[in-house]
Amino acid sequence: MKTDEQIEQDKRLAERMKLVKHKIVVMSGKGGVGKSTLSVNIARALAEKGYKVGLMDTDIHGPNVAKMLGMEDELLYQNDDGIEAPVAGENLKVVSLAMAGNDVDSPIVWRGPLKMGFIKQLLADVNWGELDFLVVDSPPGTGDEPLSVCQLIPEIDGSVIVTTPQDVAVLDSRKSINFSKQLNVPVLGVVENMSGFVCPDCGATHYLFGNGGGEKAAAELEVPFLGRVPIDPKMMEAQDKGMDVFKTHPESEAVKVLGSMVDAIVEKIDIA
Numbered sequence: 001m002k003t004d005e006q007i008e009q010d011k012r013l014a015e016r017m018k019l020v021k022h023k024i025v026v027m028s029g030k031g032g033v034g035k036s037t038l039s040v041n042i043a044r045a046l047a048e049k050g051y052k053v054g055l056m057d058t059d060i061h062g063p064n065v066a067k068m069l070g071m072e073d074e075l076l077y078q079n080d081d082g083i084e085a086p087v088a089g090e091n092l093k094v095v096s097l098a099m100a101g102n103d104v105d106s107p108i109v110w111r112g113p114l115k116m117g118f119i120k121q122l123l124a125d126v127n128w129g130e131l132d133f134l135v136v137d138s139p140p141g142t143g144d145e146p147l148s149v150c151q152l153i154p155e156i157d158g159s160v161i162v163t164t165p166q167d168v169a170v171l172d173s174r175k176s177i178n179f180s181k182q183l184n185v186p187v188l189g190v191v192e193n194m195s196g197f198v199c200p201d202c203g204a205t206h207y208l209f210g211n212g213g214g215e216k217a218a219a220e221l222e223v224p225f226l227g228r229v230p231i232d233p234k235m236m237e238a239q240d241k242g243m244d245v246f247k248t249h250p251e252s253e254a255v256k257v258l259g260s261m262v263d264a265i266v267e268k269i270d271i272a
């Protein structure tokens, strides 16, 4: 039986989410493959195109989104209309546990129901306002956080599944594809990140983690393939400093590919 408070929260969640036109969840089977990188840059690129965007970091144990956006010092605050989300530029609202004022070096021990409660609170109580897109970054795997997101957010447009090219990552990405399908979240596509490294000295492409695994998994499981993002140390460095790679490295192949992926995602989602 739900308490009155829970019923009220469900109502608030439904009302807030009604104002959000499109919802995208970024997931991966394996850790460290580039979900947060993709989430941050998808959100940035959409905001740059003039869409109103919200970016929600559901990674409780390693909330990196704030740092990647140079927003580690921002704090969430409460006002009459719920939790106010800090903004990264004109069209981008960002919420992460890293903004809740906790000591960044202290791990948080949270069990499943608490994680779901936290995600529910972000959806129900953050003043997202009217948004064109809500982009949700997930921790790795098919655990409580992506499960809560897929169960709590109504009418998700789709998932972006990130993998790196080597077999172990691709194997895990197949789980994420099936997880998404089982939860009736359409797979917008698979991204093969860290796919090749262009040597700045000799110009040759070296495939440090192999090549083509993401595309093969997408073909086998009959979901779209969104493309390959090469390894670019400059992009990583810029990101570590919280800088906008679209502005600092527009010439980078990785940044160009990210831009065209966002175009492909927008095209796949029927923008009303």
Ligand SMILES: Nc1ncnc2c1ncn2[C@@H]1O[C@H](COP(=O)(O)OP(=O)(O)OP(=O)(O)O)[C@@H](O)[C@H]1O
Pocket (backbone or CB within 6 Å): 028, 030, 031, 032, 033, 034, 035, 036, 037, 038, 059, 062, 064, 138, 139, 140, 193, 194, 195, 229, 230, 231, 232, 233, 235, 236, 237, 239, 240, 254
């Ligand atoms: N294409 C790339 N070129 C260079 N560096 C990259 C690339 N993609 C991601 N990185 C770097 O790799 C590291 C891991 O990326 P990121 O944090 O986005 O992965 P993640 O999947 O979100 O990890 P986690 O599973 O821990 O949440 C970061 O330092 C990021 O800057």
Ligand SMILES: [Mg+2]
Pocket (backbone or CB within 6 Å): 035, 036, 037, 059, 062, 064, 137, 138, 139
């Ligand atoms: Mg991450």
